[in-house]
Amino acid sequence: MKYQKLFSKGKIGNLELKNRIVMPAMGTGFASFNGEASDELIRYYEERAKGGCGLIITEITRIDDETGIGMSNQLTATSGKYIPRLTRLADAVHRYDTKIFIQLHHPGNETYSRLLGGRQIVAPSPVVCKVVGEMPRELTTAECEAMVKKFVTGAVIAKNAGIDGVEIHAAHGYLINQFISPHTNKRTDKYGGDFYNRMRFITEIILGIRYTCGQSFPISVRISADEFIDDGLKLEDGIKVARYLESLGIHAINVSCGTYESGHTIIEPSFMEEGWKKHLAKAIKKNVKIPVIAVNTIKHPAAAEALLEEEVSDFVGIGRGQLVDPQWGNKAKYGKEELLRKCIGCMYCFKIANQGRPLACTVNPILGRETIYNDKNIVKDGEGKTVAVIGGGPGGMQAAYVLAKRGFHVVLFEKEKVLGGTLNVADRPPHKAMITELIQTQVAELRVQGVEIQINTEADVDTVKALNPYGVIVAVGGSPIVPNVPGIDGPNVCTAEDVLSGKVSIEGKQVAVIGGGVTGLETSEVLAKENKVTVVEMMNEVGTSLYASVRGALLKRLAAAGVEILTGHGLSGVSDREITLSITETAHSEKRKADIVVLAIGVRSRKKLTDEFEKAFDKVTLVGDARKPGLIAEAMREANDKAFVF
Known part of the structure; x- marks a missing residue:
């Protein structure tokens, strides 16, 4: 076996685990509206167990229905009525020799009053979380004592449901972390003050669980070893917390x-x-x-094995990796890494979740929809009939993959010399290497499924007609938008795709990048290494489609590189060494120096081409930008869904 340590057995207390892979808690929104483990949630966890995970830790699980709501459609363990569905969850996971813990959680000041039906949020002390921006009410001493009992009740419910253990969430700035940290605990009663008083809340929870569930019932505690805030817990504090928790008899x-x-x-x-x-x-x-579980942004099995060899931890937390590919463990174990889809770090999953929608993934279009899109439900009625897929971008490749699994003979046409489409330029900016790996994985999937790939072939109607196809999937992508302004066809104007693909090389110039979306900002970062760059955006903000942390980091890097960002301005003309801009609010004009103009305004569907195919064939489906310009995630999801029923 290639990864000896990763697939060696391990123990947490008396509980034996089949390997060292742990799926840490991640909020999903897959539970029912009343907090029960829904069919979707159970199937989601079952697929990860089936895929080779050793221990699954559920998403944040509510222990208090009044002030403890952390998200919509949140798994809940506040009364015995939740036991039957939790039992079904445990049974589904156990059939694959995988163990499961429930993570007991209260958000404290890291939630919103709108989730609490308008009630004020609560915390150990009236300290505002700068991200949430709401003033919490300080819990009374009696309320703290009552909250301890609610955590204990959650553990009892878990044990009665056949769950293997519990994890107490004392990290990430949530309620228990707020008691432990001097940044958020300003109390003067028995739950505040010195270290031991700040640890009293979690101490009572742990002792209560040990008393009611038995000394051997596994308890893990998740901690923030370093809060990375000025007056918060530092690593030396994290070590002290861990040693103290161990003394209370926890198991991991x-x-x-x-x-x-x-x-x-x-x-x-x-x-x-x-x-x-x-x-x-x-x-x-x-x-x-005691055993240590740790997350470390792990994407590759080799990285997980290396951390175990280095004795960083006893178990490795693979979070988003198992969102992207539920077969993460099995593919690593059985030498199928070329087929392992990996997290690209785009943060689409959490952007969607923060909108109150169920968790979704750019790379895995069936995440959370495993009850619908699975091998049992897929209709294998292709019978060798030919389907032409026009365009080898992410959407086209996903469609071809699903159609091949259905038994169709798929012919995939790509006009460029390699597959990947827009991914082949999306992977050029800094920190985008995982997109390159996504291309490689999708190509490997197509080869395993026997898809006929024709590169360097721009398919037209006649080419496809020669195949006498059952149907056609058109995934040709979009064309860059070129605004109709004077001078736009000049030799000093190019597109972001020209720059990122290397078709155009620019050095030592004053460059105006028109468009402050993701493409415009990332292209600007590439150009800023050798040029003076100004980003011009009509709206009042740039990068609005990006997740907050991604956007913040990118803007910080652009500022450090000297990139000027000009919002509220639109391009109205281009001349030899100058551009004319219109100010959005006043419609007044101003001129700016610019040797080169790079267009990053977006794309539009190639309607003329798609119309030709729709007229020539009876069964035609458009996916991705060919139908409507959008995100890679949207193209992958649409391609998957339409190919599933094509």
């Missing part, structure tokens, strides 16, 4: 870091490297004897 420490106010350290975007925070877990492990 799950090491994470950060709070909402340092959120990019919790849910890392693409610019954070694999293993960047391994020093935290390593320091904790050196100071405790």
Whole structure:
């Protein structure tokens, strides 16, 4: 076996785990509206168990129905009525010899009054979370004592449902973390003050669970080893917390870091490297004897194995990796890494979740929809009939993959010399190497499924007609939008795609990038290495489609590179070494120096081409930008869904 340590057995207390892969808690929104484990939630976890995970820790699970609501459609363990569905969840996971813990959670000041039916949020002290921006009410001493009992009740419910253990969420700035941290605990009663008083709340929870559930019932505690805020917990505090928790008889420490106010350290975007925070877990492990679980932005099985070999932790947390590919464990174990889809760090999952929608993924279009899009439901009625897929971008490749699984003979046409479409320019800016790996994985999937790939072939109606196809999927992408302004056809005007693809090389110039969306900002970062760059955007903000932490980091890098961002301006003309801009609010004009103009305004559907195919064939389906310009995630999802029923 290639990864000996990763697939060796391990123990948490007396509980034996089949390997060292742990799926840490991640909010999904897949539970029913009343907090029960829905069919969708159960199937979601079952697929990860089937895929080779050793231990699954559920999403944040509510223990208080009044002030403890952390998200919509949140898994709940506040009364015995939740036991039957939790039992079904446990049974579904156990059939694959995978163990499951429920994570007991209260958000404290990291939630919103709108989620609480208008009630004021609560916390140990009236300290505002800068991300939430709402003043919490301080819990009374009696309320703290009552809250302890609610955590204990949640553990009893879990045990009665056949769940293997519980994890107490004492990290990420949530309620228990707020009691532990001097940043948020300003109390003067028995739950505040010195270290031991600040630890009293979690102490009572742990002792209560041990008393009611038994000494051997596994308890893990998730901690933020470093909060990464000025007056918060530092690593030396995290070590002290871990050692104290061990003395209370818990069975494992799950090491994470950060709070909402340092959120990019919790849910890392693409610019954070694999293993960047391994020093935290390593320091904790050196100071405790109980097993340590740790997350480390792991994308590759080799990175997980290396962390185990280095004794960073005893178990590795693979979070978003298992959102992207539920077969993460099995593909690593059985030598199928070329087929392992990996997280690209785009943060689309959390952007969607923050909108109150169920969790979704750019790379995995069936996430959370496993009850619909699965191998049992797929109708294998292709019978070798030919389907032509026009366009080898992410949407076209996903459609071809699904159609091939249905038994069609798929012919995929791509006009360029390689597959990937827009991904082949999306991977050029800094910190985008995982997009390159996505292309490689999708291509490997097509080869395994026997898709006939024709590169360097721009398919037209006659080419496709020669195949006498059953149907046609058109996934040709879009064309860059070119505004109708004077001078736009000049030799000093190009597109962002020209720059990123290397078709155009620009050095030592004054460059105006027109468009402050993702493409415009990322192209500007590339250009800023050798040029003076100004981004021109009509709206009042740039990068609005990006997740907050990604946007913030990108804007910080652009500022450091000297990129000027000009909002509220639109392009109205181009001349030899100058552009004319219109001010959005006043319609007044102003001129700016610009040697080169780079267009990054977006794309429009290639309607003339798509119309030709729709007229020539009876069964034609448009996906992605060919139908409506949008995100890669939207193209992948649409391609998957339409190919499933084509």
